[in-house]
Amino acid sequence: MKELVEQWVRPEIRGLSAYHVPDPGGLIKLDAMENPYGWPEDLRRAWWAELFQQVEMNRYPDPAAGALSARLRQSLGVPEGAGLLLGNGSDEIIQMLALTLGGPGRVILSVEPGFVMYRMIAGFTGMDYVGVPLREEDFRLDLPAVLEAVERHHPALLFLAYPNNPTGNLFDAEDVRAVIRAAPGLVVVDEAYAPFTDASFLPQVLDYDNLLVMRTLSKMGLAGLRLGLLAGAEAWIREIDKTRLPYNINVLTQAVAELALRHRGVFDEQTARIREQRGRLFARLERMDGIRPYPSQANFILFRTADGRGAGIFQALKEHGVLIKNLHGSHPRLADCLRVTVGTPEENDAFLEALRGSVAAAES
Ligand SMILES: *Cc1c(COP(=O)(O)O)cnc(C)c1O
Numbered sequence: 001m002k003e004l005v006e007q008w009v010r011p012e013i014r015g016l017s018a019y020h021v022p023d024p025g026g027l028i029k030l031d032a033m034e035n036p037y038g039w040p041e042d043l044r045r046a047w048w049a050e051l052f053q054q055v056e057m058n059r060y061p062d063p064a065a066g067a068l069s070a071r072l073r074q075s076l077g078v079p080e081g082a083g084l085l086l087g088n089g090s091d092e093i094i095q096m097l098a099l100t101l102g103g104p105g106r107v108i109l110s111v112e113p114g115f116v117m118y119r120m121i122a123g124f125t126g127m128d129y130v131g132v133p134l135r136e137e138d139f140r141l142d143l144p145a146v147l148e149a150v151e152r153h154h155p156a157l158l159f160l161a162y163p164n165n166p167t168g169n170l171f172d173a174e175d176v177r178a179v180i181r182a183a184p185g186l187v188v189v190d191e192a193y194a195p196f197t198d199a200s201f202l203p204q205v206l207d208y209d210n211l212l213v214m215r216t217l218s219k220m221g222l223a224g225l226r227l228g229l230l231a232g233a234e235a236w237i238r239e240i241d242k243t244r245l246p247y248n249i250n251v252l253t254q255a256v257a258e259l260a261l262r263h264r265g266v267f268d269e270q271t272a273r274i275r276e277q278r279g280r281l282f283a284r285l286e287r288m289d290g291i292r293p294y295p296s297q298a299n300f301i302l303f304r305t306a307d308g309r310g311a312g313i314f315q316a317l318k319e320h321g322v323l324i325k326n327l328h329g330s331h332p333r334l335a336d337c338l339r340v341t342v343g344t345p346e347e348n349d350a351f352l353e354a355l356r357g358s359v360a361a362a363e364s
Helices: 002-008 040-055 066-076 092-101 115-122 143-153 172-183 202-207 218-222 234-241 253-263 264-286 310-319 343-362
Strands: 083-087 107-112 130-135 159-160 188-189 210-217 228-232 291-293 300-303 338-341
Touching: 040 130, 040 253, 066 083, 066 228, 066 253, 083 092, 092 115, 092 210, 092 228, 092 234, 107 115, 107 143, 107 291, 115 338, 130 143, 143 172, 143 291, 159 172, 172 188, 202 228, 210 338, 218 253, 218 264, 228 234, 253 264, 264 291, 264 300, 264 343, 291 310, 300 310, 310 338, 310 343
Parallel strands: 107 130, 107 159, 159 188, 188 210
Antiparallel strands: 083 228, 210 228, 291 300, 300 338
């Protein structure tokens, strides 16, 4: 059996480790950039009614997701004339992009530390991956290094998360424009954290021949639905759409996402609360000895602990009932770095309290 598997599974797949999601058990869950707020009662009732009256489980979904697409265009402000493609989460869209532009010797380029899916999907699809380090001190784009790597590797696909995960910062917009102008292939600006910043390339997406903007509803509060989208010139979108499996957006996602966007105000109010809590959490972290938080435009905060303490503090936090993300060991620039998702005020207080205890325990 083992020999058969080794004979037939592609070596690049065998060489990967599967994407690991820890079981939160009963812990306070601040590890995955989820919106901590549920739906108000009246919206829940509208949702039930919609599911019973509108959703036909025996039928295939609308392959073009027409009603949802129209709602998304209007709600997110997709520019007039732009094409739009939907994915089962933006992860699936990254995969479609790789299937469309990939091939032997073709390169995906991004910056590091960055979103792990770009590298993983390059691996699945047999593409080469190049990760250009961000600046050490502040995680800004190292523009000369990126331009040099672009020139050397001629990437078919270049991803920039804006704001970046796991560092939380927004790259300088002028630097991003310089990268778009220099790139020979397609540049995808991944705006997964758009609800938590005012900056966006979506209004300018048609100003460049090689730019597409990707969004998701996950971080806004619909992570369980799995809906991502890609917007830009119709000439690109039409080709990428050929790699989309028919019916990739199921009937439940189409109906519920459309309903949620009709009540966009509920989610705007929640994301505004998260932004406010982010400021409060950052200020508290800044005042703690031995903790250095990095400014964030997303719904999480990256922070560095004292030398050699990161893993111990992460473990102690878990013992205090709080699950965050340990990034120590994931990249040389992230030594002793942890990432906390902004939760409700109560969750954030519980986290801060646990962190105080964990830092004190690590010092004694
Ligand atoms: C979370 C995240 C995504 C994935 O979003 P899904 O739509 O849930 O697949 C994409 N890009 C970045 C940078 C993210 O942090």
